[in-house]
Amino acid sequence: xxxxxxxxxxxxxxxxxxALAQIDLDLQANEFVSLVGVSGCGKSxxxxxxxxxxxxxxxxxxxxxxxxxxxxRDRGVVFQTATLLPWLTAQGNVEFALRGxxxxxxxxxxxxxxxxxLVGLTGFEEAWPAQLSGGMQQRVxxxxxxxxxxxxLLMDEPFGALDALTRHDMQELLTGIWETHRLTVLFVxxxxxxxxxxxxxxxxxxxxxxxxxxxxxxDLARPRKPEIQSDPRFHELADSLLRGIRQxxxxxxxxQLSQTGQPDQPDRTG
Amino acid sequence: xAVPRARVRQSITRRSYLxxxxxxxxxxxxxxxAVTHGGLxxxxxxxxxxxxxxxxxxxxxxxQLFDDVSLSVYRITLGYVIATAMSLLLGPLMGMSKRVEAxxxxxxxxxxxxPVVAFVPLTIIWVGIDDPQxxxxxxxxxxxxxxxxxxxxxRQVPQSMIHLGETLGMGRTAILTRIAFPAxxxxxxxxxxxxxxxxxxxxxxAELVAARGGMGYRITVAQRYFxxxxxxxxxxxxxxxxxxxxxxxxxxxxxxxxxxxxx
Numbered sequence: 001x002x003x004x005x006x007x008x009x010x011x012x013x014x015x016x017x018x019a020l021a022q023i024d025l026d027l028q029a030n031e032f033v034s035l036v037g038v039s040g041c042g043k044s045x046x047x048x049x050x051x052x053x054x055x056x057x058x059x060x061x062x063x064x065x066x067x068x069x070x071x072x073r074d075r076g077v078v079f080q081t082a083t084l085l086p087w088l089t090a091q092g093n094v095e096f097a098l099r100g101x102x103x104x105x106x107x108x109x110x111x112x113x114x115x116x117x118l119v120g121l122t123g124f125e126e127a128w129p130a131q132l133s134g135g136m137q138q139r140v141x142x143x144x145x146x147x148x149x150x151x152x153l154l155m156d157e158p159f160g161a162l163d164a165l166t167r168h169d170m171q172e173l174l175t176g177i178w179e180t181h182r183l184t185v186l187f188v189x190x191x192x193x194x195x196x197x198x199x200x201x202x203x204x205x206x207x208x209x210x211x212x213x214x215x216x217x218x219d220l221a222r223p224r225k226p227e228i229q230s231d232p233r234f235h236e237l238a239d240s241l242l243r244g245i246r247q248x249x250x251x252x253x254x255x256q257l258s259q260t261g262q263p264d265q266p267d268r269t270g
Numbered sequence: 271x272a273v274p275r276a277r278v279r280q281s282i283t284r285r286s287y288l289x290x291x292x293x294x295x296x297x298x299x300x301x302x303x304a305v306t307h308g309g310l311x312x313x314x315x316x317x318x319x320x321x322x323x324x325x326x327x328x329x330x331x332x333x334q335l336f337d338d339v340s341l342s343v344y345r346i347t348l349g350y351v352i353a354t355a356m357s358l359l360l361g362p363l364m365g366m367s368k369r370v371e372a373x374x375x376x377x378x379x380x381x382x383x384x385p386v387v388a389f390v391p392l393t394i395i396w397v398g399i400d401d402p403q404x405x406x407x408x409x410x411x412x413x414x415x416x417x418x419x420x421x422x423x424x425r426q427v428p429q430s431m432i433h434l435g436e437t438l439g440m441g442r443t444a445i446l447t448r449i450a451f452p453a454x455x456x457x458x459x460x461x462x463x464x465x466x467x468x469x470x471x472x473x474x475x476a477e478l479v480a481a482r483g484g485m486g487y488r489i490t491v492a493q494r495y496f497x498x499x500x501x502x503x504x505x506x507x508x509x510x511x512x513x514x515x516x517x518x519x520x521x522x523x524x525x526x527x528x529x530x531x532x533x
Contacts, residue, residue: 048433051433051437052436052437053433053436053437070436071433071436071437071439072437072439073437073438073439075437076437077433077434077437079430079433079434080430081428081430083428083430083431083433083434085431085449085452085453086453086529086530087452087453087455087529088529096438096448097438099438100438100439100440128529128530128531129529130529130530130531130532131531131532148438
């Protein structure tokens with residue numbers, strides 16, 4: 001079967017800086033792939049090129065064989081910050097994404113309600129974003145990006161700004177949702193354990209210029225529960241990925257990437 | 271010895287806040303009264319609070335105060351509404367498009383630094399001394415500041431919100447009207463509130479120089495007759511009007527932006 005997303009020789013320069021050099025990567029339909037790497041390795045840039053928010057300097061991205069010309073509703077994006085519209089309630093924020101859909105008001109309300117329930121926010125429909133915790137805000141953002149059924153979900157360090165406990169909850173939630181409602185996901189993170197826990201495949205990127213260093217299929221059984229993190233295989237995979245990054249970036253700053261996933265400096269080029 | 275606990279920025283009750291505020295005013299008026307009744311200054315330079323109040327009451331009874339206030343409020347309202355309408359149309363475009371910004375922002379920045387007061391004689395030559403000249407001065411003093419503040423407010427909308435609109439397949443107009451403008455609206459409202467305060471200054475400046483009626487006009491006339499009680503009374507009324515307008519804008523803002531509160 002043809003890949004869902006094909007990244008073909010994509011390069012990106014910002015002036016004299018080469019942010020991405022020759023990226024080739026395919027995502028299969030309904031595959032969950034994580035991109036890991038230190039800040040500045042270009043992983044977020046690559047994601048925004050796939051989203052159509054930036055144009056590559058060279059190469060192209062194909063979705064279902066068609067070149068990406070700009071952003072579109074076939075590709076949902078979850079940003080690092082929840083990016084909720086503060087003047088709309090949780091319900092209103094989800095409905096906002098449904099405005100383009102051919103459905104009546106009642107149906108729209110119903111669909112939004114269902115998706116808020118999916119992310120565990122029943123009872124918070126009428127809450128404003130300012131009344132929600134960071135984790136709950138990101139849940140609304142997730143519901144918003146799922147409700148209009150994009151075939152591809154692009155997630156740019158969506159849990160990077162959350163505290164460790166909330167982050168674990170969100171990883172479980174996302175895994176659970178993905179295991180029941182399959183779709184193609186590209187998930188950018190600098191937390192290797194997070195990547196191993198939720199992904200089918202982890203792609204490692206290295207910086208200056210950003211390129212793909214290696215990729216590993218994560219052959220852990222599904223459904224994945226938190227207990228899997230005490231599985232020796234889990235640690236084997238995480239360790240070997242981390243070693244790969246450390247070797248490659250010894251001249252760089254290997255400490256920027258931590259195994260526990262402490263967020264480093266948010267970096268828009270990262 | 272126990273070290274006293276730091277009390278920086280400690281919150282106080284609404285009642286004590288009000289009490290302290292009122293206290294400041296009471297002390298100020300008491301000082302004023304003491305100085306004037308003690309005969310320290312001549313009544314011509316500084317009439318007593320009682321005399322000012324009496325004069326004001328007299329003007330209120332005769333209807334003159336009401337006429338002056340309503341004329342001034344009419345002028346400021348129209349001048350300010352014209353400026354605001356233009357700012358709300360042009361500002362967001364300047365904030366969203368680099369082309370529109372390049373077209374207007376350097377120009378407006380330049381005009382903004384020209385003293386509006388210096389345009390008063392010119393505007394009188396252009397449009398005379400009737401209401402249109404007042405609108406023009408208020409507009410000049412308000413619009414060029416306001417439009418840049420509105421543009422800035424729109425520019426400060428996080429890029430990720432714009433990106434959100436794009437990934438949802440929204441067009442430029444929809445992103446502007448459904449995301450950027452509402453996202454910037456609290457900041458814009460603040461800009462409108464602040465510039466309304468400035469508009470009062472321009473109104474009085476325009477009325478002081480040449481007018482038939484209005485608060486500033488009455489002050490100029492009073493000066494001719496050394497009626498310092500009228501001048502001070504009118505200045506106080508101007509301060510009160512400004513305060514009332516500001517508080518009304520604040521209250522509307524509080525009602526509109528309830529969603530910003532965390533509970």
